[in-house]
Amino acid sequence: MTSYSLEVVDLSKHFKLYKEKHTSIKEKLIRGMRSSYEEFWALRDVNIQVEPGETVGLLGHNGSGKSTLLKCMAGILQPTTGKVCLRGSVAALLELGAGFHPDLSGRDNIYLNASLLGLSKRQIDSKFEEIVEFSELSQFIDNQVKFYSSGMQARLGFAVAVNVDPDILLIDEVLAVGDENFQRKCIDRINQFQKAGKTIVFVTHAADSVRQICDKAFVLDHGKVVAFGAPGEAIRVFREYMMASSGINSPQLGEVLENNLVDQGKETLGTGDISIEEVVIESNGSGHILSGDPMRVRLHYNANRAINDAQFGVSIYSGNELFFSATSQGHGVDVGILDGAGEIVFDFATVPLLDGVYKMTFEVRGVESGSVYAWREQVDHFEVVNPGRDVGVVAFPVAMKVVSVAK
Amino acid sequence: MSAVDDGIKPLGKPVRILTPEVSVISRLQRMWAERELLVFMVSRDLSVKYKGSALGFAWSFLNPALTLAIYDFVFSVALHNPVPDFAIYLMCGLVIWNFFFNSVLTACASVVNNSGLIKKVSFSREILVLSSMGTAAVFFFFQAIILTVVLALFHLVPQTPYVYLVPLALVVLIIFTSTLSIFFSAVNVYFRDTYHILEVLLMAWFWATPTVYTWQVASSGLTHHHLTWIYLADPIAPIILLMQRAFYGNPLAGVARTAGMKVPPPAPHTHYLANFDLSWYLKDFGIVILVSSILFVLSLKLFGKLEGNFAEEL
Numbered sequence: 023m024t025s026y027s028l029e030v031v032d033l034s035k036h037f038k039l040y041k042e043k044h045t046s047i048k049e050k051l052i053r054g055m056r057s058s059y060e061e062f063w064a065l066r067d068v069n070i071q072v073e074p075g076e077t078v079g080l081l082g083h084n085g086s087g088k089s090t091l092l093k094c095m096a097g098i099l100q101p102t103t104g105k106v107c108l109r110g111s112v113a114a115l116l117e118l119g120a121g122f123h124p125d126l127s128g129r130d131n132i133y134l135n136a137s138l139l140g141l142s143k144r145q146i147d148s149k150f151e152e153i154v155e156f157s158e159l160s161q162f163i164d165n166q167v168k169f170y171s172s173g174m175q176a177r178l179g180f181a182v183a184v185n186v187d188p189d190i191l192l193i194d195e196v197l198a199v200g201d202e203n204f205q206r207k208c209i210d211r212i213n214q215f216q217k218a219g220k221t222i223v224f225v226t227h228a229a230d231s232v233r234q235i236c237d238k239a240f241v242l243d244h245g246k247v248v249a250f251g252a253p254g255e256a257i258r259v260f261r262e263y264m265m266a267s268s269g270i271n272s273p274q275l276g277e278v279l280e281n282n283l284v285d286q287g288k289e290t291l292g293t294g295d296i297s298i299e300e301v302v303i304e305s306n307g308s309g310h311i312l313s314g315d316p317m318r319v320r321l322h323y324n325a326n327r328a329i330n331d332a333q334f335g336v337s338i339y340s341g342n343e344l345f346f347s348a349t350s351q352g353h354g355v356d357v358g359i360l361d362g363a364g365e366i367v368f369d370f371a372t373v374p375l376l377d378g379v380y381k382m383t384f385e386v387r388g389v390e391s392g393s394v395y396a397w398r399e400q401v402d403h404f405e406v407v408n409p410g411r412d413v414g415v416v417a418f419p420v421a422m423k424v425v426s427v428a429k
Numbered sequence: 430m431s432a433v434d435d436g437i438k439p440l441g442k443p444v445r446i447l448t449p450e451v452s453v454i455s456r457l458q459r460m461w462a463e464r465e466l467l468v469f470m471v472s473r474d475l476s477v478k479y480k481g482s483a484l485g486f487a488w489s490f491l492n493p494a495l496t497l498a499i500y501d502f503v504f505s506v507a508l509h510n511p512v513p514d515f516a517i518y519l520m521c522g523l524v525i526w527n528f529f530f531n532s533v534l535t536a537c538a539s540v541v542n543n544s545g546l547i548k549k550v551s552f553s554r555e556i557l558v559l560s561s562m563g564t565a566a567v568f569f570f571f572q573a574i575i576l577t578v579v580l581a582l583f584h585l586v587p588q589t590p591y592v593y594l595v596p597l598a599l600v601v602l603i604i605f606t607s608t609l610s611i612f613f614s615a616v617n618v619y620f621r622d623t624y625h626i627l628e629v630l631l632m633a634w635f636w637a638t639p640t641v642y643t644w645q646v647a648s649s650g651l652t653h654h655h656l657t658w659i660y661l662a663d664p665i666a667p668i669i670l671l672m673q674r675a676f677y678g679n680p681l682a683g684v685a686r687t688a689g690m691k692v693p694p695p696a697p698h699t700h701y702l703a704n705f706d707l708s709w710y711l712k713d714f715g716i717v718i719l720v721s722s723i724l725f726v727l728s729l730k731l732f733g734k735l736e737g738n739f740a741e742e743l
Contacts, residue, residue: 097551100737110442137469
């Protein structure tokens with residue numbers, strides 16, 4: 023623990039979940055000590071190290087313990103066992119406008135809020151103008167906060183917190199508030215923080231903001247750290263857990279990809295003249311494809327009779343949206359006469375996609391008759407993981423440089 | 430905050446270590462470090478209290494003055510209370526009682542009422558308790574001003590040497606009040622009935638102090654039932670007795686109270702008051718300070734133990 027800015031050591035947090043809260047003496051007496059509650063470990067032996075100047079994301083689905091962990095870091099919840107070591111001043115943004123008093127003016131609330139975050143009156147005096155300016159609320163600053171919209175309150179809260187200038191900033195999914203303009207301002211401010219060498223811990227389930235902001239990320243599931251590493255890698259693991267718990271895509275992605283390697287063949291529809299036996303998706307990565315990497319798809323078919331007018335088609339979908347579709351005829355490939363078992367290879371020189379899971383549909387169709395010999399709809403998946411910081415759908419290869427104009 | 434590794438210091442930033450147990454010493458240190466927050470919290474409570482009222486802050490004078498007028502009317506005029514200058518007699522006890530009552534009762538609810546802060550911001554939770562006491566202290570101050578003004582109007586002077594013990598009595602009052610405040614505020618989070626029980630308890634307690642009636646009235650009955658020691662074991666009662674001894678019923682020598690007439694100054698009304706000497710007060714205060722200090726540390730310990738689950742219980 024010598025040089026870390028923030029270190030969590032063997033932290034566990036235990037909750038008692040009461041079936042119904044009994045907080046009056048009468049109820050306590052009636053229920054006795056056996057008031058019905060469930061033991062619940064919100065965090066179990068969590069270890070996290072954050073270097074000074076790092077921006078770290080805590081990713082996890084609802085109930086994974088990520089917010090509890092942040093509250094323990096902030097000193098709001100006491101750990102059951104273990105400890106948290108923090109170097110320097112800490113400001114926590116758990117909910118914007120926490121501690122605002124609705125009957126007080128914005129001005130009074132700035133003072134109160136900043137002093138809750140540990141500032142002295144003199145420090146607040148010197149930062150007051152900056153805070154007001156950042157919040158863009160100068161004309162309302164003497165109005166009572168109860169007349170503020172939630173967005174305005176959030177702006178004021180964020181303005182106070184970032185201008186407190188802490189060594190460690192803890193943020194809990196607050197960037198979702200405010201208009202786009204303000205959000206950009208928040209991100210700019212966070213970037214400034216990063217440049218100033220401050221440490222930031224950022225809790226979210228929005229993978230995109232982790233990618234944009236964080237240097238590394240920890241993935242929490244059921245109170246445990248299940249993975250940590252570069253944002254892209256962490257996001258991939260996070261997605262797996264999300265899918266595993268959502269129940270819609272019950273098999274974990276790793277298994278999905280394995281399943282693809284050995285196809286059961288029963289998903290193939292069509293006239294039955296040709297069956298698609300197996301689809302194999304190959305790439306450099308194990309289990310996933312990195313953005314921009316090549317991909318090779320091998321389709322094994324078996325023609326039950328000689329067919330001379332077949333063309334192969336491949337389509338890529340994200341959800342129900344068609345991203346790409348191509349046919350062998352369109353590419354001028356001479357399929358010839360199919361008879362018996364064979365293989366067609368689709369070689370994608372590059373996969374220009376960002377994060378996501380994409381499904382593929384294959385078909386074998388008669389060029390003249392139009393009859394569908396074989397059709398395999400969205401059985402095969404591949405997953406793309408973006409190791410970089412770009413956000414969106416398409417991985418445009420872009421290079422940036424600054425050209426200064428000589429005067 | 431037990432071990433601070435040696436390797437940390439060179440980087441120059443203070444290191445905070447959050448552990449399941451926090452010692453009383455470090456709790457007190459943190460409270461001291463956050464004293465400015467206490468000032469903000471008190472001023473928040475004060476400005477919120479009179480927000481939107483036309484007279485605003487004037488109420489903090491008006492309220493005790495009017496209360497006093499009502500009591501004076503009821504007891505002196507309606508009930509023919511024989512105690513002369515009853516308003517002053519009452520005021521001497523009431524300033525003490527009001528501070529105690531307001532502190533303990535608002536402190537008891539303070540943690541529960543500020544659940545929003547507790548759940549979202551990290552700070553010494555004791556500050557909430559102390560700010561309840563701070564607000565009560567501000568009102569104590571206003572009432573003390575009223576008392577001073579009234580004393581001057583009635584040409585009364587403090588009685589030496591008892592008046593010199595008043596600062597000590599206030600120290601006793603603060604230690605005892607903060608002990609109870611901290612204790613009840615923490616317990617109230619877990620048993621919400623505490624507040625309601627306390628309300629009734631304090632009302633009974635009020636009538637167990639010689640605020641409205643005189644010691645002279647109480648003592649005969651108490652002696653008869655051998656209850657005097659219990660009555661005086663209450664830390665508040667001796668403080669009120671001392672206040673009355675120090676400020677009540679000592680007219681300024683040589684000043685005639687009836688305008689234009691040369692009359693000898695009236696004799697002090699001390700026969701209504703308890704006749705304890707200085708050493709009795711000193712001994713009593715000494716014991717209360719000692720016992721309260723021990724209880725204060727214990728209640729801080731309890732507060733610290735319960736505090737860990739505040740954010741979850743609220």
